Amino acid sequence: MARRVFYSFHYKEDNWRAAQVRNMGVVEGNAPVTDNEWESITRGGDQAIRNWIDEQLNGKSCTIVLIGTHTAGRKWINYEIEKSWNDGKGLLGIYIHNLQDREGRQSSKGSNPFDGFTMKRDGAKLSSIVKAYDPPYSVSTDVYAYIKRNLAAWVEEAIAIREKY
Template sequence: MSKSKSHNVFISHHGKDDDKVQALKHRLNDRGYTIRNYSVDSTKHKDGRRPSDAVIQRHLRRQITWAGTFICLIGKDTHTRKWVNYEIRKAYLQGKKIVGIFTHGNNNVELPEAFKKYGGPTMGWNSIDKLGEIMADKKFPVENPDGSQRTPIYTMAKVKCNK
């Protein structure tokens, strides 16, 4: 497969799942996808000082803006993370494609509350080709962690109101 065009993504995740972010980026790269990841991961840590919540919120909003696809890595404790829920809500408000990917071995874990409300399709760890189709605007499948089809939790339509 030849290299495809670059895809800007934001990968929301629990900080302890950072190794999965790196693995996902490598797997996509191995499949020919050039990924620009705008989320905060171990490759972008600074001096160890924690900024204020307001600074973190501003940074996350800006980074999500640059992403065409918002990916939420769903692991055992992802649903407990306040920043993951914040990121999902911001991605929804910005009209991003929101995709959930279950990390390897986490087939029966709880979805973050914001993902239940605003999320799009979920897929298993081995569905890299389907993720590529979503990023390229070709397909938007909804499936269980094992790859079988599932019914969306919520069906939503966005309505733009004129003032």
């Protein structure tokens, strides 16, 4: 049975790239929202967004942060990372800048979003615990194949790492 995961990503910039990963069928992810649904959720304000995220995270064993150029430091991605960690979920990142968007363009590599979190008990950066995978290819089809080939194992490893903390 496939693991149930939550995908965290910068919607406006990376929705096309994220859809490629979500549609691989390797793990079961949260259902995508349309632009209209997301606009409706965001019109409800911060609490509505928080409630939607919380509902989407419910029943998931791992959160996968799809890292694009401007993913790190975004308010709601930070919320998803913090909530996932605090709820005991596996957590991992995958750099998706070398996947092509709908116009066939790649983007520049973004910062590690886990660098922005410090562990209370020992002061270590979350990035020293949570793995962020950067596929070692520059051709989009090779990046896609690499992610698809490794995704299930990365999720299992992320869950095992989280269980140690």
